[in-house]
Every structure is written in structure tokens, then in C-alpha cells.
Amino acid sequence: MFDQILTFLQALLAQTGAVNFSFGNLLMIIIGIVMIYLAIAKHYEPLLLIGIGFSCIVANVPGPPDVPGGPAISALLYSVKDGGLFHYAYMGVEKLIIPPLIFLGVGAMTDFGPMIANPKLVILGAGAHLGIFVALILAKVLGFTLSEAGAIGLIGGADGPMAIFVAVKLAPHLLGPISVAAYSYMALMPMIQPPIMHMLTTKAERDISMSDVRKVSKLEKIAFPLVIAIIVNLFFPPVAPLITMLMLGNLLKEVGVTDRLSKTAAGGLMNIIIIILTVAIGSTMSAEKFLTVQTLEIVGLGLLAFLFGTGSGVVTAKIMNLFLKVKINPLIGSAGIASVPIAARVSHLVAFRANPKNLLIYHAMGPNLAGVFGTAISGGILLALLGAN
Amino acid sequence: MAAIVPDTLQGALIVSVIDFFLSFLIISGIGVVLSFFPLLNRVAKFINAPKAAPAPKSKAAPVARKPAAGAASDDIAAIAAAVFVAMDGAPYRIINIEPSRSRSAWVVGGRIAQHSSHNRSR
Numbered sequence: 001m002f003d004q005i006l007t008f009l010q011a012l013l014a015q016t017g018a019v020n021f022s023f024g025n026l027l028m029i030i031i032g033i034v035m036i037y038l039a040i041a042k043h044y045e046p047l048l049l050i051g052i053g054f055s056c057i058v059a060n061v062p063g064p065p066d067v068p069g070g071p072a073i074s075a076l077l078y079s080v081k082d083g084g085l086f087h088y089a090y091m092g093v094e095k096l097i098i099p100p101l102i103f104l105g106v107g108a109m110t111d112f113g114p115m116i117a118n119p120k121l122v123i124l125g126a127g128a129h130l131g132i133f134v135a136l137i138l139a140k141v142l143g144f145t146l147s148e149a150g151a152i153g154l155i156g157g158a159d160g161p162m163a164i165f166v167a168v169k170l171a172p173h174l175l176g177p178i179s180v181a182a183y184s185y186m187a188l189m190p191m192i193q194p195p196i197m198h199m200l201t202t203k204a205e206r207d208i209s210m211s212d213v214r215k216v217s218k219l220e221k222i223a224f225p226l227v228i229a230i231i232v233n234l235f236f237p238p239v240a241p242l243i244t245m246l247m248l249g250n251l252l253k254e255v256g257v258t259d260r261l262s263k264t265a266a267g268g269l270m271n272i273i274i275i276i277l278t279v280a281i282g283s284t285m286s287a288e289k290f291l292t293v294q295t296l297e298i299v300g301l302g303l304l305a306f307l308f309g310t311g312s313g314v315v316t317a318k319i320m321n322l323f324l325k326v327k328i329n330p331l332i333g334s335a336g337i338a339s340v341p342i343a344a345r346v347s348h349l350v351a352f353r354a355n356p357k358n359l360l361i362y363h364a365m366g367p368n369l370a371g372v373f374g375t376a377i378s379g380g381i382l383l384a385l386l387g388a389n
Numbered sequence: 390m391a392a393i394v395p396d397t398l399q400g401a402l403i404v405s406v407i408d409f410f411l412s413f414l415i416i417s418g419i420g421v422v423l424s425f426f427p428l429l430n431r432v433a434k435f436i437n438a439p440k441a442a443p444a445p446k447s448k449a450a451p452v453a454r455k456p457a458a459g460a461a462s463d464d465i466a467a468i469a470a471a472v473f474v475a476m477d478g479a480p481y482r483i484i485n486i487e488p489s490r491s492r493s494a495w496v497v498g499g500r501i502a503q504h505s506s507h508n509r510s511r
Contacts, residue, residue, distance in 0.1 A: 146404070
């Protein structure tokens with residue numbers, strides 16, 4: 001009888017996930033908890049990290065095998081399987097439905113005034129993208145194909161939707177780790193960027209204050225999305241879907257007669273997309289998929305791309321200062337890496353800590369917004385050169 | 390579309406160099422376009438500026454002129470009273486000229502009624 005009870009209990013245990021729990025699962029659950037901690041305690045992009053962190057935790061709680069003798073599968077992964085809720089959420093990412101909608105919302109939330117007001121700072125939007133190419137070359141050295149290397153390099157553009165867009169076109173099988181790396185590093189920029197910014201600037205440089213810029217008229221703000229949409233569609237068809245939606249969202253905001261649409265794009269629609277996107281990304285972080293050499297290489301290359309991008313942005317600003325009569329604060333150079341508005345906020349905070357009278361947020365938004373275009377241009381050229389469909 | 394760059398380390402270097410410098414070039418072009426944006430305000434200002442009124446073809450109606458800056462107010466009052474007497478033929482004499490004081494309309498009306506109470510009707 002005792003043997004029978006033991007057999008029943010063992011059978012019961014076999015139907016739970018406990019027997020399939022691995023050290024990798026534990027490690028990934030800790031990573032998920034750290035993400036949630038950083039979001040709540042440090043306010044590091046909670047909109048992204050809460051969803052990614054939670055999904056990462058749940059994706060690493062194994063359930064019973066899906067088929068007898070098969071691998072354990074988490075409850076979340078059940079919902080990611082064909083027909084499950086998050087299967088369709090992930091299809092939204094994979095089929096490139098979600099990235100253009102994100103850009104629509106971002107456009108509806110963004111004031112491009114700082115970029116229009118100070119056109120010379122747009123150069124920083126290109127200068128801060130050295131990281132893309134450092135990661136691309138190193139990825140090739142590590143044995144990735146050139147298309148894979150291009151998709152990995154674009155993590156350094158610090159633009160989640162653009163990284164997804166290019167990854168789907170160049171290396172769809174790497175979409176999971178690339179999107180995880182891109183969004184995780186974007187959220188962790190307040191930790192990644194400041195040490196590099198401090199290392200490359202002196203106290204005097206961090207103290208440089210910048211004078212007010214001119215006021216941008218409504219007419220200019222309405223003309224901007226129209227002009228940029230024409231330029232991008234004309235010269236960069238590979239990335240036109242994203243930038244066109246960005247400009248449409250911005251036009252809805254600036255015209256002043258479509259408040260309902262711009263509020264929906266920037267509010268409800270954007271929030272729904274964030275929930276879907278973060279869960280779709282987090283659900284790809286199961287230990288058996290994530291803790292592979294290839295994924296860890298991609299994550300490492302992504303970090304290097306962010307570090308080099310931050311550094312090159314600051315250095316570009318310092319080079320510009322050699323030619324400018326009115327000096328700019330080199331800290332705004334790192335904002336050129338894109339990741340609106342996280343990178344601009346980091347520039348502002350580092351300058352503010354150096355000198356509480358220094359308020360750089362408006363100035364940093366110029367290169368930050370230009371960074372979006374810089375990433376789009378780099379991505380467009382990569383797609384054109386590497387033969388994406 | 391076929392890749393136009395060889396899948397080698399040299400290919401990666403070529404792609405990187407081309408992409409990095411083209412990005413600089415193109416984004417500088419966007420900067421140049423943006424630097425012309427203030428012209429839009431000038432154009433809008435020019436279009437919205439009120440057009441100057443066309444010169445009248447007929448002779449303009451006489452308009453009361455503002456008194457010369459140097460004219461004393463008492464002179465003006467005296468001239469105005471003299472013109473009134475000459476034009477209207479009323480039996481008035483100018484006794485005193487003083488700055489006007491704000492008075493109640495009732496007081497003014499009562500005074501006029503008193504002064505004119507014994508006038509013959511014309």
C-alpha cells in the first residue's frame with residue numbers, strides 16, 4: 001500500500017513543473033526579479049521592464065512536458081504556442097505590425113521642436129551610432145553571417161522597433177535575443193551610459209550651460225513631418241514604413257484638429273502595444289532558449305554597441321566644440337544614440353548632478369530625436385546593402 | 390534582392406565604413422533642410438501681411454485737422470466761440486474761458502434751461 005501511495009505521489013509530482021526546474025530557470029527568474037526591482041525602486045523604464053521581467057519569470061517556471069517525454073514547457077509558453085493569446089501577440093512583432101504602430105504612437109507623443117530649433121545638433125544623431133558598426137564587425141569576427149551581424153549591430157541604434165524591423169528582414173531567427181537585448185539595454189541606459197559619459201568629459205565640460213534656443217512656430221512643426229516623410233520615402237524606402245508612421249503620428253499631434261486621434265495613438269493604442277510587446281519579448285527569455293552561447297554573444301555585443309555609441313556621441317560633440325563659437329555641453333552627444341526620451345533624460349541628469357543649475361533636457365532632445373533618424377538611415381543602408389527583401 | 394557585399398570580415402568593414410559616413414552625410418543634409426525652416430515663417434508673414442489700401446480715385450472728403458501742436462487751448466476755445474457766434478448769429482458774448490470741469494448732465498441741462506428761459510422764440 002505504501003508503495004502504491006508513493007507511486008501515485010511520484011506520478012502527481014511528474015505532472016508539476018518542480019521536477020523540471022533547472023539552474024538556468026533559477027538564473028533567469030533572478031534576472032526577471034532584478035528587472036522588476038529596477039523598474040520599481042530605481043524607476044528605470046517601468047513601462048518596459050515590468051512586462052519583460054514578469055514574463056521572463058513566468059516563462060522560466062516549468063510545467064509538465066507538452067508531450068510525454070518532451071521538454072518541460074511553462075504556462076506562459078502554452079499561451080505562446082499556436083493558437084494561444086501571445087502567439088498572436090508575437091505574430092504582431094514577427095509580421096511587422098507592431099513596430100509601425102509603436103512609431104505612430106511615438107510620433108504622436110513627440111515634440112520635434114528641439115530638433116528643428118537647433119539643426120546643427122542633428123549631426124550627433126549620426127555620431128552616436130559608431131556602436132552599430134563596432135558590434136557588426138565583432139559579430140562577424142565571432143562567426144555570424146553578415147546579415148546576422150547587421151541585425152545584431154542595429155541593437156546599438158537603441159531603437160527597439162527599428163531593431164525588430166531590421167532583424168525580421170535580415171535574421172528572423174535571431175528576433176528573440178535581439179529584441180530582448182535592445183529593449184533591456186534601452187531600459188538600463190541610466191546604468192550603462194553615465195560611467196562612459198564621466199570617463200570622456202572633464203568637470204568643466206559637464207558644467208557648460210547652453211542658452212535658450214529659438215521658439216519653433218506651429219507652421220514649422222506641421223511642415224516637418226511632411227518634409228521628412230517625403231525625404232525618407234524618396235531616399236530610404238526600406239525603412240519608410242516606420243518613419244512614415246512616426247511622421248503621421250506627429251502630424252496628428254501638431255495640426256491641432258485631430259486631438260482625438262493623436263490622444264488615441266499616444267495613449268490607449270500605445271499602452272496596448274506596450275503590454276503585448278513586453279510580454280511577447282519576455283516570453284522568449286526561457287532559459288533553454290536564452291542561456292545559449294549564441295544568445296549570450298548577442299547580448300554581449302549589444303552591450304558593447306551601447307557603450308561605443310554613447311562614447312562616440314560624446315566624442316562627436318567634443319569635436320564639434322572645436323569648430324563652434326558657442327560651445328555645446330558634450331553630455332548631450334550621448335543622447336544621439338536614440339532611445340527617445342531615455343537617453344536625453346540621462347544626459348540631463350548627468351549634467352544636473354554636475355551642476356544643479358544646468359538644465360539640458362530640451363537641448364538633449366534635439367540629438368535624441370535626430371538619433372531616431374540616424375538609426376533609421378543606418379538600418380536603411382544596411383537593408384539595402386545586405387539584400388533584404 | 391541579392392546581397393551586394395561579400396559575406397566576409399572585409400565585407401563587414403566595407404558595410405560599416407559606407408554606412409557610417411553615409412549616415413553622417415544624409416543626416417547633415419536633413420540638418421541643412423531644417424536650417425531653412427525659419428524661412429517658412431517669413432513666407433507666412435509675407436502672405437498674411439495686410440495689403441495696403443488702394444489710393445482713392447475721387448477727391449477725398451475734407452477731414453478735420455488736428456490743431457497745430459503749438460496752439461493754446463484758450464485760443465482754440467475763443468476761436469470756436471467766435472465761429473459759433475458768427476455762424477449762428479446768437480446773442481452771446483465770450484465772458485470767460487476756463488478748463489472744462491466734469492459736471493453732472495442734470496446741472497448742465499438746468500443751467501441751459503435757466504439761461505434760455507426768457508429768450509424770445511424765433
